[in-house]
Amino acid sequence: MSDKGKPKLAMYWASGCGGCEIAVLNIQENILVVDEVFDIAFFPCIADFKVKDVKGYPDGYIDLCLFNGAIRNSENEEMAQLLRQKSKVMVAFGSCAYEGCIPGLSNLTSKEATLHTVYLDNPTIDNPEGILPQPFYDAPEGTLEIPVFYHTIKSLDQVVDVDYTIPGCPPEPHQIWTVLQAVVAALLEGADLPPAGSIIGAGNVAVCQECTLKKDVKKIERFYRPYEVIPDREVCLLEQGLMCMGPATLSGCGALCPIVGMGCRGCYGPLDGVEDQGAKMLTAIASILGVGKPGEDEAEIERQLDAVMDTIVDPAGTFYRFSMAHSLLRRAKVNGR
Amino acid sequence: MSKERIGVYICHCGTNIASMVDVENVAVWAKENLADDGVVVARDYKFMCSSLGQELIQDDIKEKGLTRVVVAACSPHLHEQTFRAACAKAGLNPFLCEMVSVREQVSWVHTDKAMATQKAKAMITGGVERVALHEPLEPLHVPINEATLVVGAGIAGIQAAIEIADSGFPVYLVEREPSIGGHMAQFDKTFPTLDCSACILTPKMVTAGSHPNIHLLSYSEVERVDGYVGNFTVTIRKKARYVNEDVCTGCGICIEKCPMKVIDDVFEAGLGYRKAVYRPFPQAVPKYPVIDTENCIYFQRGKCQACQIFCPTQPNSIDFEQEDELLQVDVGNIILATGYDLFDARRIPQYGYGRLANVFTSLEFERMCNASGPTNGAVRLRDGVTEPEAVAVIHCVGSRDKNYNNYCSVICCMQSLKFAHLVKERAGPNTEVYNFYIDMRTAFKDYDEFYQKVLAEGVHFVRGRVAEVTDAARLPGEEGKLIIQAEDTLIGKQRRVPVDMVILSAGLEPRHDSVEVGHQFGISCSVNGFFTEKHPKLDPVATMTEGIFIAGCAQGPKDIPASVVQGAAASARVLGRIQQKELALEPVRASVIEEKCSGCRICNTMCPFNAILFHEDQMVTEINPALCQGCGSCVAACPSGAITGTQFSDQQVLAQLEGLLMLSVNGGRVLEPEMA
């Protein structure tokens, strides 16, 4: 390590909202420590770097690469592969890289429908000839090239091997800082790194453990949208019919949302050992519905169940809001694809 | 690469499997293709369940150091115990043996040999993937409470109670009616011996009533059953008799003095009367009378109290303030001997019961023949005076009939023969008796001899189902008579037989509340409504719920000897359990991984057996292994995956699923990426 000077840090922003970069800055003055310890080798968001610089680095030159954002197009994938080649430790930083996050929800539709909505059927669009972006365009000056738009969004670990994952949308600053300290300790004082492939910067139990609201036996008659009801701030929101993904989501964020009266949306992803967060939440919600009691006749039960489930708007979008690209089914099958 | 050493054994089952599944090919295939899944030996053998077959496994375990065994043969419900025992004998934990049902689910139900063989391979792959993840388990040992609960004190219940009590163990005998004895107490004679029913039943009733080990709870019903085999907690409601049992001597003066006479439609089957304070029949056990609050003048209008006034006992045993009592008893096993209900003959309007006066049901006629019955044993028409000159007995009323009950009620033929004999005996030998039957079913000991005797007495037997019983006379000699319109299939003609009296041999139906009672005790009812036995041929007195046994007509129509036998059989099973002192239960249980539980309490409503309890202090849920029945609903409900279940954990099921998905239905690996 010493011959090459300070450890090299890289952070790339693939298909995401940039919130993760801001979260890194949110570690307050510790950013100075980071600057002191690390040489920034590649961080396009905060300084001017060129891809060819990275290509110039020898393999493994970058000590720590924080890769945030999902793989939406061919450029994201190429950069992922390039950074993997150039980095010793590759971290899937934030929900997008980990499991597709909000961009991943576009897996419920198709590439054609997406392009159609963006370029053709849109109030602010004036595109009479219906031109769609082409990967190659022969301009007089030469052929122009833009990345190919993928039909399915993929998470980072579906294109390259990932060493660690920091969940969260965005990951909590204090979690980021603890991870950075661990990496620094490992790089400088040779402390051992956490086991490969593990999730770091999070708890190992569901959000409910960190949530201070009072929990009781749950029997839900119907669900409400957040705007429909003012929740009792002392009692578990789920029991009041507000959708809360807390039970099926990894803790670590300190139950930020439920404590302020907003149901957890599940951004820290599933618990360790759970392959599909959405399925786990679906079975939990279905199990605690207080309708369809034994002894009633079947038609009556069916009617009641339909009524309650009509109040769960968009189950797929709710249960897989963050983990769509990393779920078992990964995408909806739209006209055969 | 699985580190387990797995042995795969495919059974020919004679030709049952080998005829449709190429067993040799499957064995060879398993050896080659599943080697990297841990299969070290794969054999096929003619009869795996035979001792030789089992030795094959045992030798392989010893010589080849097998750590897992997969047996592809019949259904686990048949031989799972056999192969587990075989593995245990060879030193391998029995729960590391998995059965794959290639007989019931493959060879017997498919027609295409290639596809059947393919499916067998796929299912064996599933079994291999799954068994690799099995863990060694020890059966759960549950102490057995030596007390037993017997519900229903008809002849079956009484027999069961006496047998257990005689072996020195306590029995709680619960009976819904004021007296024990059940339907048998209503009969006059019993076939085929024509013993007087009371004479052979009363001694057993007295024994049951006074046995030191039998706690008789008559006029009581079971309210609730909690717990599990070996440790049931039963709540019993002892209905208020309004008679103080410690003081009452059973003298019966209150019954004489009571001014209120009502039709008794339970014991007297609607043919006789009883007082508002009554004892069902003289030999009732216990001997204490009961006040029927619906008809008692005091309870309805607050006057009278004749029974209290004339009661000679000090202090007065009539106590109008008496309340229902709720008792709680702990028992290890439960025997349900709740008996049957008679088919309601009014449901067949063309037989005229309820419209035509002189049409009687079998129970009404039983009461009529009984010496303590409404006519003191004399056969009379509905006017109670005239003796019939001609009587018709109709078999299969409401049985063997697609409009009512498909099944045969077993006892109606013999009962009808008994009625024919009783009419001849009581109303004189030259009384004409016509029995209308479909098939004469006299299957058991001395039954057919009784049929020959009744034939010899000159009873006419007409083979044909009765179409109609009408009083519309048509031919001369039919005036004022009941005319039986039936087809006599033996002479191929329609016949109109004028008679004075008709007896309908109504069929046996399950108790009207058998579904609720079944639900209360955690057992199910079969298509016909009787309780479902564990196995109709090999295990008729047990049920699928451990510790719950059934006996007598509650399990299906049967005659008295069979009910007694089943009562004794059920008690033998219970005594076997009690002797074991404890019971080894299938170790299929759920358990919470404490460090993964977030205290979200989603699972808290999942358990009808109250096995899930929440610790407020540590904000963590725990499952009581003793109460848990292993259904797994909480395992599937836990959003953190913090609850796992032995034998049916997520990993095991998913492994089996992955194995099943390996092979396509008609050959070739399903998942070769198609060259699109």
Next chain:
Amino acid sequence: MAEQKQFEPLIIGFTCNWCSYRAADLAGMSRKKYPPNVRLIRLMCSGRLDPAFVLKALQGGADGVLITGCHPGECHYLEQNYKAYRRYVLLKRMLKQFGVEPERVKLIWASAAEGVRLAEEITKMVEEVRALGPLNWPGVAAANGDRLIHLTEKEEVAA
């Protein structure tokens, strides 16, 4: 293969140990024939069925999933099939959003005495799924190894 064989759907069946598994046994004992496209997994109760099993089956190569259990009111564990029914209804609603045709995932109550009826229902479902054609869930193919191999999606030129 020389002539084009008709499409043979692969259907995974989940049964409960007390009722529907015994119904399958009874179908066997009464030699009631039905197509070999269904492969049954025995659970202790329909309440044990985790929706993730169904998703895993569909994603792993099954063309349909059959869920069976005891009739409401006849559950050996008293009422767990009611919970199974709730999960099934919510799962079906979500699967519609994933573009999975409703006929591919079906729930049938079958008591231990209804072997013949279960066989007939299986036959009916096999034909229904055969008509729908293979599911072939996009993007993921399970292979024999432990890690899923991700089919590199052939990127066609933008529309």
Next chain:
Amino acid sequence: MKYNYYPGCSLERNASAYHDSTMAVAKPLGIEFQEVNDCNCCGAVEFMAIDKMQAYALIARNLSLAEQQMSNGENLVAPCSACFLNLSKCDAYLSASPALADKVNKALAAGGMHYTPGQVHTRHLLDVAVNDVGYDAIAKKVSKPLYGLRVAPYYGCLIVRPGFLDKFDDPEYPTSLDKLMRTLGATVVDFPMKAHCCGGHMTQISEPVALYMIHQLLKNAADYEADVITTICPMCQLNLDAYQHNVNKAYGTHYNIPILYFTQLMGLAFGLSAKKLGFGKEFISAAPALIKIGVKPPKKPKKKRPSKQELPMPVMPEEE
């Protein structure tokens, strides 16, 4: 409530009383009948025995006409039992066997017609009155209850028999007409042969057999002291009414029981004029019986105290 109406051949002429009374009570019952025009005879009982194919084609022609002219729901009301049975059975057979339906439709094609099985739901008039209108609605319309009139409800053997979807009462022991008569205030005589056959066309084929069967019915009704026999089928009305004097001659009996359609009695109870209800067309005049209709309801027979030895009778469900 609107229904399509199939009069069949008898209601035009010899059973015109049935037609007139049906039309008369339709208004109070709130029913509108729309006759299927150009309909033909339904083949009654015999044609089906002679040649099944022709019979089905003949009946299917009516069904096809009804199907085309349907404007108010798919219910086709046939007051006559034979028509009701034939239309209902034919529709059921055509739905059950597509091969038969093709053959029949080929036959209908000759007249440019077609029938799709299952389209027309045949109903009997009694079924419509009892189940669609309902006893309570009828009770409200009763202004002159038939107190004191002892009525024997006679169902005949057809309308309770069909095992198809149009069965609306117990085949062995029907009670809907009994309840209807009680609703009209009459005293109902529960005579046992109420669902036995009246002989049908046996009067033409072998009169002695027919007279024997008619005699049974009359005897049974007389034994139970019925003033009037009410029926729901022109065939039964004709046999019991027209051949009553033949029976008297053959068996030396003196029966004089008027045979009236249930719609005639309903009309009377609704206070409509006898003329409009087709009274006077019957052979055995109904006048002597109608005089018996009192103003006050008859006293309920006092339950006599059971004698000492008498055994109690089981109670029938509705009396419970």
